Amino acid sequence: MTFDLAMTDRLLSTTRAVRKRLDLTRDVPDSVLLDCIRLSQQAPTGSNSQGWRWLVVRDPEKRKRLAELYGRAGAEYLKQGTKQAASAGHSQTIRVVDSSNYLVDHLHEVPVHVIPCLKGRLGESVPPAMAAGFFGSIFPAVWNFQLALRSRGLGSVITTFHLAFESEAAELLEIPDGVTQCCLLPVAYTLGTDFKPAERRPPEHITYFDSWSR
Secondary structure (H helix, E strand, O other): OOOOOOHHHHHHHHEEEEOOOOOOOOOOOOOHHHHHHHHHHOOOOOHOOOEEEEEEOOHHHHHHHHHHHHHHHHHHHHHHHHHHHHOOOOOHHHHHHHHHHHHHHHHHOOOOOEEEEEEEEEEEEEHHHHHHHHOOOOOHHHHHHHHHHHHOEEEEOOOOHHHHHHHHHHHHHHHOOOOOEEHHHEEEEEEOOOOOOOOOOOHHHHHOOOOOOO
């Protein structure tokens, strides 16, 4: 099998965290979401456990309540982030915080909230290796899902603020006790598809071979 590297690289380098450019007015069909979830299932999981579960939230009242939890957790964090970014003069960080504030105000309007979940729970004081293995069994699938969305003209962003009130969200959505919510993805078609690669440091500046070096 030969891949079109130019197209593949473009997909990988332009699948961005989308907030302000989510189309709040256009419906997202179930068939599109299921296609993207089907592709997410091809991601590797620890011990081939395949413990992913996907919760799709369309109900306006439930989206509103999730957005309230999100805003309750994120408001103070983003307030401090705005001050720090402004004082440091980091333009890219300022843009990210600004778009995050936008999402706080408009999350309830995003047509679909998708919550990737894993069967099982981590106990308190879990060793890092166990935590890495647990969440490493869902985030490859989340990224597959986001790539599939991008290829179909949709966008999303990984958010975690609502997890500060995970139990309240679980009660709202009737999620069983033995299931872990891993993030929340606001999903919508995008306003335009002309996303560009972000500015990043050259890989030579962040890559070490055989041992860590300055």
